[in-house]
Amino acid sequence: MLQQLGIAFGAWTIVAAVAYARIPLQALAQGRTLPPMRGAFEHLVSCWIWALFTPAILWLVRRYPLDRGTWAKNGAVHLAAAAATVLIGAPPSYAITALLDVPGHAPDLTTQIFAESFIDVFSYAALVVLGHALAYYRESAEQRLRASQLETRLLSARMEALEARMHPHFLFNALNTISSLVRTGDAKAATRAVARLGDLLRSLLLDDGQEIPLSQELEFVGRYLELEQARFGDRLSARIEADPAVTVAFVPRLVLQPLVENALRHGIEPSSDPGRIEVRASRSGDMLELEVRDSGAGGGSSQPSTRTGLANTRARLEQLYGDRHELILSSDGKGTVARVVIPFHSRPRLPQ
Structure with missing residues (x-):
C-alpha cells in the first residue's frame, strides 16, 4: 500500500x-x-x-x-x-x-466545484483506464506464468517417463554382467560386481531431480566402469577426464551411461585384445561437450539393448534442449566416439 x-x-x-x-x-x-x-x-x-x-x-x-x-x-x-x-x-x-x-x-466553493468538475471527471476516467490496463497486464503475465509452469511440468513428466524406461534397461545389463561372472565361476569378481551394483542402485534411488551436476554423473559412470572391469578384467582400462570448473554444469541423469555401454558392447566385448574407454568433459563457449571414446574396431549400435539406451538418451536431450543439442556417433577405424553437446548451465532447468 x-x-x-x-x-x-x-x-x-x-x-x-x-x-x-x-x-x-x-x-x-x-x-x-x-x-x-x-x-x-x-x-x-x-x-x-x-x-x-x-x-x-x-x-x-x-x-x-x-x-x-x-x-x-x-x-x-x-x-x-x-x-x-x-x-x-x-x-x-x-x-x-x-x-x-x-x-x-474561484470566488467561492461552488464555483470551484463546477470549474474543476470536468478535469476531475477526466482524471477519474484516466485512472479507470489505467486500472484496467494494469489488470489486463497482470492477468496476461499470470497466464504466461501458468503456461510456462505447465510446460515445465509437462517436460518434467516426459523426462521422468524416459528415465524410468532407462532404469530397468540399465539394471538388466548390470545383472547380465554379474550372471556372466557367476557362470565363469569367478566368485570374487562377482562379489565385487554385486557391491558396485549396490552403489549404483543407491545412486539411482536418490531423488536428486532430472538433472544433476556433471560431477555426480561422472562418479556414477566411474562406478559403472568398475562394475564392468570386474567382468572384463585386464581387457578393460578406463579413464575419466574433466576440468573441475566444468563439473559444476548440470546434465540429465544417466546421459553418459548409455554411451559407455555402447562403447563396451561394440568396442571392448567383441575383441579379445585389451581395450580402453575414455570419458571426457570440456566447455566450448556456452556449450558443454561430453565425449566417450573406445579403442575398438567401431561398428555403431546394432544391438537392441544399446539402441534402446541411445534412443532414450536422444529423446531426453530433444525434450530438454530442443535443437540446441547434438548426439553424434562416429568411427575412424580405431574406435568409436560418442559425442554429446548441450548448453552449459550451472543451475537445473527443471524443478528438482
Whole structure:
C-alpha cells in the first residue's frame, strides 16, 4: 500500500510539473511577466490530492471492473465514485488557492466545484483506464506464468517417463554382467560386481531431480566402469577426464551411461585384445561437450539393448534442449566416439 502510494505521489508530481510548465513558457513566448510561483504550488497540491485518491480508485477498478455484462452496474459505482472525488477534492483545493491568493482563483466553493468538475471527471476516467490496463497486464503475465509452469511440468513428466524406461534397461545389463561372472565361476569378481551394483542402485534411488551436476554423473559412470572391469578384467582400462570448473554444469541423469555401454558392447566385448574407454568433459563457449571414446574396431549400435539406451538418451536431450543439442556417433577405424553437446548451465532447468 505504501509503495503504491509513493508511486502515485511521484507520478502526480510529474503531472503537476508538466501541467504548470506551459504557463511560464507561454508568458515568456508572449513577452509577459512571469506568473507567481504560488500557481505552481496550487497545481502541486491539486495533483497530490489525486495521488491520495489513486490507490482507492484502482482498488475500485479491481473490485468493480467494467467488463461485458457488468459495465452498467459497475459503471454506476464509478460514476458515484467520480462525483464523490469531485466533492471531496474541491474544498481543500479551494482553501489552498484562497489562502495563497492564487491569481484567478474561484470566488467561492461552488464555483470551484463546477470549474474543476470536468478535469476531475477526466482524471477519474484516466485512472479507470489505467486500472484496467494494469489488470489486463497482470492477468496476461499470470497466464504466461501458468503456461510456462505447465510446460515445465509437462517436460518434467516426459523426462521422468524416459528415465524410468532407462532404469530397468540399465539394471538388466548390470545383472547380465554379474550372471556372466557367476557362470565363469569367478566368485570374487562377482562379489565385487554385486557391491558396485549396490552403489549404483543407491545412486539411482536418490531423488536428486532430472538433472544433476556433471560431477555426480561422472562418479556414477566411474562406478559403472568398475562394475564392468570386474567382468572384463585386464581387457578393460578406463579413464575419466574433466576440468573441475566444468563439473559444476548440470546434465540429465544417466546421459553418459548409455554411451559407455555402447562403447563396451561394440568396442571392448567383441575383441579379445585389451581395450580402453575414455570419458571426457570440456566447455566450448556456452556449450558443454561430453565425449566417450573406445579403442575398438567401431561398428555403431546394432544391438537392441544399446539402441534402446541411445534412443532414450536422444529423446531426453530433444525434450530438454530442443535443437540446441547434438548426439553424434562416429568411427575412424580405431574406435568409436560418442559425442554429446548441450548448453552449459550451472543451475537445473527443471524443478528438482
